[in-house]
Amino acid sequence: MAxxxxxxxxxxxxxxxxxxFVSTSNAFVLRxxxxxxxxxxKDHPGIDEEAIEALITSKxxxxxxxxYAGVACDMDKIMHLANKYNLFVVEDAAQxxxxxxxxxxxxxxxxGSIGHLAAFSFHETKNIISGEGGMLAIxxxxxxxxxxxxxxxxxNRSAFFxxxxxxxxxxxxxxxxxxxxxxxxxxxxxxxxxxxxxxxRMTHWNAYYHGLxxxxxxxxxxxxxxxxxxxxxxxxxxxxCPSLAYRTKLLAHLKTNGVLAVFHYLSxxxxxxxxxxxxxxxxxxxDRYSDCLxxxxxxxxxxxxxxxxxxxxxxx
Numbered sequence: 001m002a003x004x005x006x007x008x009x010x011x012x013x014x015x016x017x018x019x020x021f022v023s024t025s026n027a028f029v030l031r032x033x034x035x036x037x038x039x040x041x042k043d044h045p046g047i048d049e050e051a052i053e054a055l056i057t058s059k060x061x062x063x064x065x066x067x068y069a070g071v072a073c074d075m076d077k078i079m080h081l082a083n084k085y086n087l088f089v090v091e092d093a094a095q096x097x098x099x100x101x102x103x104x105x106x107x108x109x110x111x112g113s114i115g116h117l118a119a120f121s122f123h124e125t126k127n128i129i130s131g132e133g134g135m136l137a138i139x140x141x142x143x144x145x146x147x148x149x150x151x152x153x154x155x156n157r158s159a160f161f162x163x164x165x166x167x168x169x170x171x172x173x174x175x176x177x178x179x180x181x182x183x184x185x186x187x188x189x190x191x192x193x194x195x196x197x198x199x200x201r202m203t204h205w206n207a208y209y210h211g212l213x214x215x216x217x218x219x220x221x222x223x224x225x226x227x228x229x230x231x232x233x234x235x236x237x238x239x240x241c242p243s244l245a246y247r248t249k250l251l252a253h254l255k256t257n258g259v260l261a262v263f264h265y266l267s268x269x270x271x272x273x274x275x276x277x278x279x280x281x282x283x284x285x286x287d288r289y290s291d292c293l294x295x296x297x298x299x300x301x302x303x304x305x306x307x308x309x310x311x312x313x314x315x316x
Contacts, residue, residue, distance in 0.1 A: 001136050001147060001150055001151065001177060002027065002090045002117040002118075002119055002136060003027045003028050003030070003031045003033070003090075004031070004150055004173060005117060005143045005146060005147055005150070006061065006062055006088045006090070006116070006117070006143075008028055008031035008032070008033050008061060008062070009031070009032060009033075010031075010032030010033075011032065011033075011034065011059060012031075012032070012033045012034070012059060012060075012061040012062075013033065013034045013035075013036050013057060013059040013060045013061060014028045014033045014034070014035055014036065014060075014061060014062045014063075014064060015036045015038060015052055015055055015056070015060060015062070015063045015064065016028075016035060016036075016037065016038065016047070016063070016064040016065075016066065016092075017037065017038050017039075017040060017045075017046070017047040017065075017066050017068075017286070018037035018038070018039070018040075018267045018268045018269040018270075018283050018286045019040045019045050019066075019068070019265050019267060019268075019285075019286045019289050019290065020066045020068070020092065020265060020268065021094070021265060022268065022271075023094075024064060024066055024092050025268055025274070027119075028062075028064070033061070034059070034277075035268075035274065035277070036055050036060070036279070037268060037269045037278060037281075037283060037286075038051050038052055038055060038283075039051055039283040039284065039285045039286050040283070040285040040286050040289055041285065042285055043225050043227070044068070044071060044225055044226075044227065045068045045069070045285075045289045045293070046065070046066065046067065046068045046071060046072075046073045047065050047066065047073055048285070049073060049074045049077040049078060050077075052077075052078070052081055053081055056081070056085050056087070060085065060087055061087065061088065062087055062088040062089065062090055063078055063081065063082060063087055063088075063089050063090075064089075064090045064091075064092055065078055065089070065091055065092065065115070066092040066094075067091065067092065067093055067094075067095060067096040067099065067111050068095065069095055069224065069235050069236045069238065070095045070096045070097070070098075070099040070111070070127075070232070070233035070234075070235035070236075071099070071224075071226060071227070071230045071232065072096075072099065072100065072101035072102075072111055072227070072229060072230040072231070073101075074227070074229060075091075075101050075103070075109075075114045075115070075229075076103050076104050076229075078115075079114065079115070082115075088115075088116045088117070089114070089115030089116055089117075090115055090116065090117045090118065090119070091111065091112050091114065091115040091117070091118035091119070091137075092118075092119060093111045093112035093118045093119060093120050093137070094119065094120060094121035094123075094126070094134070095121070095126060095127075095233075095235045095236070096111035096112055096120065096233065096235075097120060097126065097127045097128050097194070097233060097235075098110075098127065098194060098198050098233045099111045099230075099231055099232070099233035099235070100230075100231040101114060101229055101230065101231075102228070102229045102230070102231070103229070108231075112137045113137065113139055114139070115139060116139055116140040116143070117136065117137065117138060117139065117140070117143065118136070118137040118139065119134055119135070119136055119137075120134050120135040120136075120137065121133075121134045122134055122135070122187055125299075126235070127194075127197060127198065127201060127233060127234070127235055128187065128190045128191060128194060128197070129187070129190065130179065130183045130184070130186050130187040130190075131183065131186075132183075133179045133183060133187075136151075146172065149171060149172045149174060150172060150173065150174045150175070150177070151174070151177050151178065152174060153174040153175060153176060154170050154171065154172045154173050154174025154175075155168050155169060155170055155171060155174065156168045156169070156171050197300055198233065198234065200300060201233075201234035201235075201298065201300070202232070202234045203304075204234065204237075204298060204302055204304075204307050205232065205234040205237050205298070207304070207307045207308075207311070208237045208296060208307065208310075208311065209223060209224070209237070211307075211308075211311040211315065212239070212311065212314060212315060215314070215315040216239060219242070219246075220242040221239050221240065221241055221242065222239065222240035223239050223240075224237060224238050224239065234298070235298075236295050236298050237295070237296045237298050238264070238293050238294060238295045238296070239293075239294050239296070240288075240289070240292050240293055240294075241292040241293075241294060242292070243291075243292065244291040244292060246292075247263065247291065247292050247293075247294055250294060250314075251263070251294065253313075254313055254314065257313040258313075259296075259297065259309070259310050259313050259314070260297065261294050261295060261296050261297065261314075262294070262295050263290075263293055263294060263295070264289075264290075264293050264295055265289075265290060266290050267283065267286045267287055267290045269281075269283055269286070270287070270290075296310055296314065297310055
């Protein structure tokens with residue numbers, strides 16, 4: 001819906017990180033956009049904000065920052081570039097429920113409330129879930145009316161029910177974006193309990209961090225880091241191994257001991273679909289995260305004994 005709303009056309013360029021799930025890119029590829037991938041930060045898998053400006057051309061239409069692990073990108077820098085070059089910003093806030101960005105002005109803003117548009121996910125792996133589906137946040141009023149029409153399969157049906165028009169019809173493109181009432185009810189119950197859910201996740205996250213800190217320092221393993229402008233919503237707990245060989249050994253060791261730890265994204269710029277379309281730039285940090293990142297178990301039903309068990313089998 002965001003790609004439709006900002007009117008992405010064939011040939012438009014969209015700047016986004018390569019280290020992200022394919023849904024981020026598919027939304028724009030389906031509208032004919034050319035993807036321009038940015039490397040990740042050295043301290044965090046999020047987009048390298050300092051590398052964006054050099055990639056902006058006359059064809060650039062949008063910047064799509066991904067708040068990886070619910071950790072904010074530097075939105076002051078990104079919005080400055082968007083204003084300077086008249087670009088749209090679509091936040092990929094899939095993992096960002098209950099996470100915030102602290103701007104240079106000291107104001108704490110929810111992720112997904114800063115760009116022109118933002119997309120959240122309620123996939124089963126997220127903090128708040130409905131199995132599938134998500135939410136579009138509209139932060140620029142110019143998109144509100146059309147978003148409702150696209151959401152209603154391209155009709156002005158909602159306006160008809162409100163009495164704004166005397167009949168409704170097909171007035172724009174659209175699709176089936178509505179969740180079922182059962183899914184909505186399932187999601188609502190979790191939103192009502194978000195504080196309890198988040199408190200439990202943070203307890204587990206802190207136990208992982210403090211339990212692995214000394215081991216990580218000794219092993220040359222990098223634990224998850226938060227930039228000064230970001231908060232932590234305990235969406236995941238990840239660590240960065242010193243090499244692919246080390247990660248392979250660690251994952252095998254954990255699996256042998258009954259712990260299902262996994263890696264995460266493979267670089268989109270090296271994917272079978274897009275590698276021949278990429279401009280050839282080497283994205284070192286992106287590839288490092290693809291080779292070296294490990295995610296430890298993190299979900300609501302995890303209990304303290306589970307965390308202690310994982311720590312005992314990781315801290316070797």
